[in-house]
Amino acid sequence: MSRILLRRALGATAAVTVAALALAACSGSADAGQSAGGVDAATATNVAAFGTFEGLEAAAKAEGQLNVIALPRDWANYGEILDLFAERYPDITINEQSPDVSSAEEIQAAKTNEGLDTAPDVFDLGLTVALKNTDVFAPYQVQTWADIPDALKEPTGLFVGDYGGYMSVGYDSSKFAAPTSLDDLLTPAYKGAVAINGDPTQAGAAFAAVGLATVQSGGTLDDYQPGIDFFGSLQKAGNLLKVDVTTATVASGETPVVFDWDYLNTAHQKDNPAFKVVVFDGTGYAGYYNQAINKSAPHPAAARLWQEFLYSDEVQNLWLKGGARPVRMEAMTDAGTIDATLAAALPEAPAETVVPTEKQSAAAGTLLGEKWATAVQ
Incomplete structure (x- = not known):
């Protein structure tokens, strides 16, 4: 799929990208905004x-x-x-x-x-x-x-x-059994194998991964702390893989287990037919x-x-x-x-689905800004 998941992750190349755009730019059109017919x-x-x-x-x-x-x-x-x-x-x-x-x-x-x-x-x-x-x-x-x-x-x-879609877990079925819950991902079988799509303080898919972990841990979208705690536990277990996910990293096996939207994880099957997708039972996050x-x-x-x-x-x-x-x-x-x-042909939707409101998203963004870096360091 190479929508390199860097698109949703704040990469080290950001400053270079922006600077390059600025240096390549010429002055804007004086007529910007004035179209045909005035x-x-x-x-x-x-x-x-x-x-x-x-x-x-x-x-x-x-x-x-x-x-x-x-x-x-x-x-x-x-x-x-x-x-x-x-x-x-x-x-x-x-x-x-x-x-x-x-x-x-x-x-x-x-x-x-x-x-x-x-x-x-x-x-x-x-x-x-x-x-x-x-x-x-x-x-x-x-x-x-x-x-x-x-x-x-x-x-x-x-x-x-x-x-849009549902937050899911994609996994290389040639190397791992299908995870059925968040707890499975904390076991030694997934050592150094679980990646998310970027930094949840900057990236929509990574933010949603924390949201999914929250509701799958019995929490609600009013407080994403349970989701932060889960990824903190994943880090302590040595299972959180801090690698930006790309088509190449999935195809090569470098990122064999990935939290991402179901439509993005499904797209990896084109490059790795063994890559399967799970939307956990229980509460789904859309x-x-x-x-x-x-x-x-x-x-x-x-x-x-x-x-x-x-x-x-x-x-x-x-x-x-x-x-x-x-x-x-x-x-x-x-x-x-x-x-x-x-x-x-779409995957079956979870029986119960949650979507954060603007207020919940704003509050979660603030909380992640305060807690995420410390939780996964």
């Missing part, structure tokens, strides 16, 4: 600002560029999605920047490159980072806004859930990644066209093809536009 795309909150959808397309084509960041091509089928956009809009060049950086690094890149034409136009973010950075986003409501559950979107459209537009986007019309594209029926089904659950899935099922074959 529309101020930077202030548009829906397609009506452009008159019609065709007006939005024309404005985006006039800009001719779209800067995306942190979109590894093998993460939830992003490669096919990017290629489809490029095929549909050949007049718009997609600049794929730093595919493997974290959510936090996306925001830093936007701040560092503000006013430059290399700044990201759009973001793909874990909820914790999105909640902390709403001042960086521009509100926008796509045409399919009504199909998106209220619990999965900021009311004005500052950030919006798009695709989560969605969020789309947002940079309020200082150098190509604001293209940014809005990208959002419309991502929430279309066609692309929602492409998330499904990548093993993720599209945010409009229920509405599309009711409308008969979902790909029923792909939907039927």
